[in-house]
Amino acid sequence: MDFDGTMAPLVSRAEDARPLPAAAAAFAALAVLEGTTAALVSGRALASLRAVASPPEQALLVGSHGAEVWLGPDSPALALSPDQQAALHRAQDSVQAAVAANHGTAAEHKPAGVVLHYRQAAPEAAAAAVERVLDELAKDPEMFITEGKMVLEVSVVNANKGESLAMLRDATGATALVFVGDDVTDEHGFAALQARDLGIKVGPGDTTAQFRIDAPAQVPAVLELLLATRR
Structure with a gap:
């Protein structure tokens, strides 16, 4: 379930x-x-x-x-490699910066990733936060990004x-x-x-x-x- x-x-x-x-x-x-x-x-x-x-x-x-x-x-x-730990810190910094710049968004930290929540954000703020994180992380080979219902999840474990x-x-x-x-x-x-x-x-x-x-x-x-x- x-x-x-x-x-x-x-x-x-x-x-x-x-x-x-x-x-x-x-x-x-x-x-x-x-x-x-x-x-x-x-x-x-x-x-x-x-x-x-x-x-x-x-x-x-x-x-x-x-x-x-x-x-x-x-x-x-769960055990992360040094490269995964470094990638996790990059992901956390990116999502935290997006949250700080866009009211109504929030970050959820996980052992292997970080989630951008935007269910309570205005559409403009939500779009801006998602765009910022994707611009910074989407091309990073250490990142695995998944979009769900009003969330954007970044994981360092595939x-x-x-x-x-x-x-x-x-x-x-x-x-x-x-x-x-x-x-x-x-x-x-x-x-x-x-x-x-x-x-x-x-x-x-x-x-x-x-x-x-x-x-x-x-x-x-x-x-x-x-x-x-x-x-």
Whole structure:
């Protein structure tokens, strides 16, 4: 499961997001079901994901689009090379300068990147901030830039949700995957699904997912149906 815009409705401030109670309950029940693995696959840093999602202890967690992974107590911590550390500092400086110059924008720092948020900015300020960061970083070979819903993310680790789902499939020995997401970054996940898998897009927009629901409010029914079927 993606989190923001899927398990939880989108909100103006990322720290205010919380999962819909019925979605959280069904997800937690799936996490303890025999023969079933539940995972959150999010663009958030792991620390942020844990803070807002309060996931069950049995759930697997993928943060920063795959740059951070928690598969249990023995999961290795993220380690950046000196070149990646230097690139991270350049990315942080660029985004911080754009935020300082454009009211309503904000920076979110992650272990392997930095995110420019502009949901609360006027259109002119948002466009100016995005343009400034792209002008400074888009041609830097150490940067991997992704655009999402009112965010521009710069990472020094090349990771995406498609690679994350493939990793989870291998790690768990899953015979089929169900993946639900709402953003353009989730399209990497949908593209990685195989014939026995199921992809569900939440909300509008082009997608390669087989099915679509209208909003996060419909996610609990999807998870409850999956739970009943697995039981």
